[in-house]
Amino acid sequence: MSSTTNNINNPYITVGDFLSNVNNFKIIESTLREGEQFATSFFNLETKIKIATMLDDFGVDYIELTNPAASEQSRDDCAAICKLGLKAKILTHTRCTLEDAKLACDCGVDGVDVVIGTSQFLREHSLGGKDMVAVTKQAIEVIEYIKSRGCEVRFSSEDSFRSDLVDLLSIYRAVSNAGVGRVGVADTVGCASPRQVYDLVRTLRGCVSTDIEVHFHDDTGCAVANSFTALEAGATHIDTSVLGIGERNGICPLGALMARMMPTSRDYVLSKYKLHKLKAIEDFVAEAVQINVPFNNPITGFCAFTHKAGIHAKAILNSPSTYEILKPEDFGLSRYVHFASRLTGWNAIKSRVDQLGLKMTDDQIKEVTAKIKQMGDIRPLAVDDTDSIIRSFHFELQDGQTVQNGQNGVNGHKE
Numbered sequence: 287m288s289s290t291t292n293n294i295n296n297p298y299i300t301v302g303d304f305l306s307n308v309n310n311f312k313i314i315e316s317t318l319r320e321g322e323q324f325a326t327s328f329f330n331l332e333t334k335i336k337i338a339t340m341l342d343d344f345g346v347d348y349i350e351l352t353n354p355a356a357s358e359q360s361r362d363d364c365a366a367i368c369k370l371g372l373k374a375k376i377l378t379h380t381r382c383t384l385e386d387a388k389l390a391c392d393c394g395v396d397g398v399d400v401v402i403g404t405s406q407f408l409r410e411h412s413l414g415g416k417d418m419v420a421v422t423k424q425a426i427e428v429i430e431y432i433k434s435r436g437c438e439v440r441f442s443s444e445d446s447f448r449s450d451l452v453d454l455l456s457i458y459r460a461v462s463n464a465g466v467g468r469v470g471v472a473d474t475v476g477c478a479s480p481r482q483v484y485d486l487v488r489t490l491r492g493c494v495s496t497d498i499e500v501h502f503h504d505d506t507g508c509a510v511a512n513s514f515t516a517l518e519a520g521a522t523h524i525d526t527s528v529l530g531i532g533e534r535n536g537i538c539p540l541g542a543l544m545a546r547m548m549p550t551s552r553d554y555v556l557s558k559y560k561l562h563k564l565k566a567i568e569d570f571v572a573e574a575v576q577i578n579v580p581f582n583n584p585i586t587g588f589c590a591f592t593h594k595a596g597i598h599a600k601a602i603l604n605s606p607s608t609y610e611i612l613k614p615e616d617f618g619l620s621r622y623v624h625f626a627s628r629l630t631g632w633n634a635i636k637s638r639v640d641q642l643g644l645k646m647t648d649d650q651i652k653e654v655t656a657k658i659k660q661m662g663d664i665r666p667l668a669v670d671d672t673d674s675i676i677r678s679f680h681f682e683l684q685d686g687q688t689v690q691n692g693q694n695g696v697n698g699h700k701e
């Protein structure tokens with residue numbers, strides 16, 4: 287379950303190290319469930335199959351699909367994806383009702399992710415005033431049914447972080463005793479801070495022996511940090527979607543989670559996930575839901591590996607680790623060292639001069655850098671502008687040399 291077995295003989299590790307699953311976590315990829323709840327999503331079967339196949343190839347452990355009760359097409363699509371024979375296990379996500387559970391099992395899924403609200407807000411305004419006794423009774427009934435159909439079952443409390451802690455632990459205990467494989471903690475409204483996540487997941491880890499799945503919405507920008515913190519506290523499964531698409535501004539993005547995990551758990555991540563496939567998956571989903579990949583997206587944002595300021599450029603050219611915690615080549619991408627602005631320095635220009643196959647002394651490069659900066663003070667520079675300044679400076683140098691040589695020659699002849 288955790289990295290405990292690797293650490294058992296090390297006297298210097300802390301309780302936290304025993305709990306942590308940063309080197310041993312699974313991904314429940316929910317682009318085809320949570321992602322379908324994104325404002326502009328509409329996936330036909332062909333698109334769903336393409337996304338499921340790409341995610342499977344990438345190496346995600348589970349693919350979660352929309353509730354078959356949503357519509358006839360959703361049910362047919364779910365059944366069709368179950369028949370693809372993917373390596374990833376296929377899950378569907380349902381309300382906590384026997385009707386939904388039956389439809390789900392009839393589709394041939396490997397597992398059913400059951401959810402029901404436990405916060406006062408949801409019990410009152412979504413579930414018609416159910417108390418925790420009724421919610422728990424309903425949960426056990428549905429769990430037993432799904433188990434009787436031979437499917438994996440996960441039970442999640444919706445709006446976990448605004449639910450009463452005693453209520454939560456009681457229902458998790460009850461469903462764990464009923465035999466669920468995983469319990470889920472869901473920050474449905476994106477209100478949780480990393481510290482709250484650590485406290486709740488660590489407490490839960492002490493109460494149940496099942497796997498623990500976590501689901502974080504990004505309303506307050508904490509979805510990735512919360513997912514990571516949950517792993518440190520003993521969670522085993524993280525919900526993601528491509529680019530984070532989901533209700534409102536979505537959930538923990540698959541790519542951003544990979545970016546977070548690489549510096550911490552490089553060997554594990556590389557052993558499981560084909561990171562060089564990430565960009566193609568993101569581009570495909572972005573197009574399918576008609577959005578652009580954000581400029582600041584971890585890994586695949588257009589400038590994620592662009593270095594601009596002179597100080598950065600010099601150090602990067604000497605050793606990329608100076609200013610890069612992620613290596614672009616791990617993702618099949620390349621870095622770009624910017625040299626066309628007033629913030630550039632002579633080291634970046636020297637590198638460009640070399641790329642252009644020109645020969646100049648360091649003093650000459652410093653001189654042409656000053657010219658580039660002068661122009662960069664007036665307006666934004668394109669690469670072509672900068673190259674032109676370099677080339678014409680170089681031409682003038684050579685021209686001067688020729689004239690000088692010519693004059694010397696004439697003089698020589700005269701002499």
Ligand SMILES: CC(=O)SCCNC(=O)CCNC(=O)[C@H](O)C(C)(C)COP(=O)(O)OP(=O)(O)OC[C@H]1O[C@@H](n2cnc3c(N)ncnc32)[C@H](O)[C@@H]1OP(=O)(O)O
Pocket residue numbers: 323353355356357380381382383401402403412413414444474533
């Ligand atoms: C936090 C999340 O993202 S949870 C997942 C959300 N996913 C979806 O909603 C999937 C798409 N949904 C749908 O297609 C529809 O909402 C359906 C088919 C599920 C239900 O549609 P309808 O029967 O028309 O009900 P409607 O959507 O208006 O209301 C939800 C009903 O489910 C009940 N309900 C809500 N959550 C749950 C739950 N977790 N378990 C059991 N019942 C629930 C509500 O009390 C309400 O019941 P009511 O019909 O007695 O009022």
Ligand SMILES: O=C(O)CCC(=O)C(=O)O
Pocket residue numbers: 320379399400401442443444445470471472473474475501503
């Ligand atoms: O089932 C879950 O764990 C999460 C459901 C959901 O999408 C949410 O609560 O935001």
Ligand SMILES: [Zn+2]
Pocket residue numbers: 320474501503532533537
């Ligand atoms: Zn959600």
